[in-house]
Amino acid sequence: MAQDDGFDLIVLGSGTAGTGVARRCRAAGWRVALIESREFGGTCALRGCEPKKTFWTLTDAMERARRLAPHGVVGGEAVAMDWAAAQRFKRSFTDPVPQRREEDLEQAGIVALQGQARFTAPDALELGGRRLVARHVVIATGAHPARLPIEGAELMATSDDFLALEALPPRLLLLGGGYISFEIAHLAARGGSQVRILQADRTPLAPFEQSLVERLVRRSRDMGIAVELEAEVSALRRVADGLEVICQDGRTFQAEMVVHGLGRRPALEGLGLEAAGVTVEKGRLVLDAHLRSTNPRIFAAGDAAAQGPALTPVASHDARVVASNLLEGCRRRTDYSVVPSVVFTIPSLASVGMTEKVAKEAGVAYELREGDMADFMSIRRTGEPAAAYKIVLEKGGGRILGAHLLGPDAAEVITLFGFAMKAGMDAAALSELMTAYPSGASNISSMLG
Numbered sequence: 302m303a304q305d306d307g308f309d310l311i312v313l314g315s316g317t318a319g320t321g322v323a324r325r326c327r328a329a330g331w332r333v334a335l336i337e338s339r340e341f342g343g344t345c346a347l348r349g350c351e352p353k354k355t356f357w358t359l360t361d362a363m364e365r366a367r368r369l370a371p372h373g374v375v376g377g378e379a380v381a382m383d384w385a386a387a388q389r390f391k392r393s394f395t396d397p398v399p400q401r402r403e404e405d406l407e408q409a410g411i412v413a414l415q416g417q418a419r420f421t422a423p424d425a426l427e428l429g430g431r432r433l434v435a436r437h438v439v440i441a442t443g444a445h446p447a448r449l450p451i452e453g454a455e456l457m458a459t460s461d462d463f464l465a466l467e468a469l470p471p472r473l474l475l476l477g478g479g480y481i482s483f484e485i486a487h488l489a490a491r492g493g494s495q496v497r498i499l500q501a502d503r504t505p506l507a508p509f510e511q512s513l514v515e516r517l518v519r520r521s522r523d524m525g526i527a528v529e530l531e532a533e534v535s536a537l538r539r540v541a542d543g544l545e546v547i548c549q550d551g552r553t554f555q556a557e558m559v560v561h562g563l564g565r566r567p568a569l570e571g572l573g574l575e576a577a578g579v580t581v582e583k584g585r586l587v588l589d590a591h592l593r594s595t596n597p598r599i600f601a602a603g604d605a606a607a608q609g610p611a612l613t614p615v616a617s618h619d620a621r622v623v624a625s626n627l628l629e630g631c632r633r634r635t636d637y638s639v640v641p642s643v644v645f646t647i648p649s650l651a652s653v654g655m656t657e658k659v660a661k662e663a664g665v666a667y668e669l670r671e672g673d674m675a676d677f678m679s680i681r682r683t684g685e686p687a688a689a690y691k692i693v694l695e696k697g698g699g700r701i702l703g704a705h706l707l708g709p710d711a712a713e714v715i716t717l718f719g720f721a722m723k724a725g726m727d728a729a730a731l732s733e734l735m736t737a738y739p740s741g742a743s744n745i746s747s748m749l750g
């Protein structure tokens with residue numbers, strides 16, 4: 302077997318986490334190789350955040366024109382989505398990514414390799430008959446849809462399949478009531494599909510503030526999305542005109558397309574981790590707070606590490622932590638205390654820090670600032686009927702423990718709350734911050750008032 306043993310670092314995966322570590326170590330003069338099993342670019346750029354946000358932006362523009370039709374947007378009622386054109390627009394972003402990412406890596410002096418690598422020893426990998434040896438390896442292989450013991454599971458499509466559609470199906474079933482299902486539901490319903498979400502228990506979008514989730518569920522239902530609660534999916538089968546999903550309680554639902562939104566798990570299969578001395582428990586890597594595995598030469602980052610929420614900013618953070626630990630000695634720990642997150646529905650649901658439930662369970666003394674925002678002028682101008690906020694403050698002291706927003710500007714405004722929390726600003730200091738006016742951010746002092 303040919304051998305190339307000169308690498309300081311081999312990174313597995315070309316997403317946000319993998320490229321972040323590879324670039325930093327290469328910039329410090331290390332000899333770095335990056336191996337990708339699919340096309341270069343990773344989930345966020347090719348099959349996740351970016352393509353989803355392109356469809357969301359078009360859908361939001363259409364929806365806004367429709368809502369504001371009575372107020373001078375002539376023809377707004379008739380505005381419709383041309384999904385095939387939207388798909389072409391999306392591809393104008395995603396198609397160039399693989400070649401560009403590979404060229405960027407090579408220009409940086411990183412050896413970019415394609416294929417499925419497998420550990421053969423604690424410091425060695427095999428790739429297409431070639432033996433690669435390195436001082437360190439970083440596992441940044443991302444995540445894939447959870448493989449669940451559901452009969453007929455192979456009939457489910459994935460979010461990848463949905464985001465690649467040339468035309469929307471007449472009926473769409475979304476299994477699970479999490480991020481993927483709610484986001485796809487809002488796109489597909491506005492695009493003309495008949496959409497239904499099946500959520501196992503009574504708490505869809507469980508990590509989010511449930512009083513705002515309830516408003517989002519109402520808004521989703523008002524615009525024609527059926528949200529079924531206590532609908533635990535147990536099987537799928539083919540029927541004459543499509544697919545049928547069977548729930549634990551015997552209910553059945555049919556559609557032309559059924560999408561998996563039942564959670565994602567670290568992609569660790571086929572890596573030969575036993576040969577590397579890397580321990581996996583219940584499908585997750587055993588890592589310390591430095592993201593180091595049970596083999597001290599091997600680290601992990603991003604969705605594959607699964608230490609923080611499976612989000613792009615977490616993958617970026619992990620990449621910084623791992624690169625620092627590799628280059629400067631293993632000192633830096635992860636910090637997931639302030640991670641803003643958004644469900645890109647219309648309106649969007651955003652969250653940072655503790656929900657009221659988490660504060661209660663943690664035994665923290667808290668007080669709330671909460672209310673409806675639909676009458677705020679900046680919201681009324683958009684015609685969006687569902688908008689609300691809930692801020693969790695430390696009782697008496699005013700420290701911001703969490704912020705939760707539903708509304709058109711939620712995705713932008715939530716980061717300001719996260720910034721204030723990270724900077725140690727209390728509610729009084731954040732209220733006094735001068736914000737551009739009128740803007741979504743200028744509502745913050747009303748929320749905290």
Ligand SMILES: Cc1cc2nc3c(=O)[nH]c(=O)nc-3n(C[C@H](O)[C@H](O)[C@H](O)COP(=O)(O)OP(=O)(O)OC[C@H]3O[C@@H](n4cnc5c(N)ncnc54)[C@H](O)[C@@H]3O)c2cc1C
Binds near residue numbers: 318336342346441571
């Ligand atoms: C539909 C969807 C929408 C999303 N929207 C958002 C959003 O709006 N905001 C947000 O913050 N997050 C979002 N996410 C989550 C976000 O995309 C991920 O958290 C992020 O991309 C993780 O980055 P990563 O580098 O850890 O993994 P990835 O980007 O998944 O990269 C892992 C790479 O490793 C490769 N790989 C896998 N196995 C191997 C192997 N054996 N050898 C070599 N390479 C391998 C994969 O092909 C992939 O390219 C979304 C996810 C999905 C699925």
Ligand SMILES: NC(=O)c1ccc[n+]([C@@H]2O[C@H](COP(=O)([O-])OP(=O)(O)OC[C@H]3O[C@@H](n4cnc5c(N)ncnc54)[C@H](O)[C@@H]3O)[C@@H](O)[C@H]2O)c1
Binds near residue numbers: 506644
């Ligand atoms: N906007 C974003 O940031 C964004 C968008 C998409 C995905 N993501 C990331 O990807 C991850 C995976 O997304 P996801 O939506 O697949 O998972 P999720 O964890 O958000 O939601 C899964 C849902 O499926 C439900 N469920 C599980 N088994 C079930 C069953 N048998 N029947 C019915 N319901 C069942 C769960 O209760 C849960 O509500 C997210 O957790 C998030 O980290 C982020």
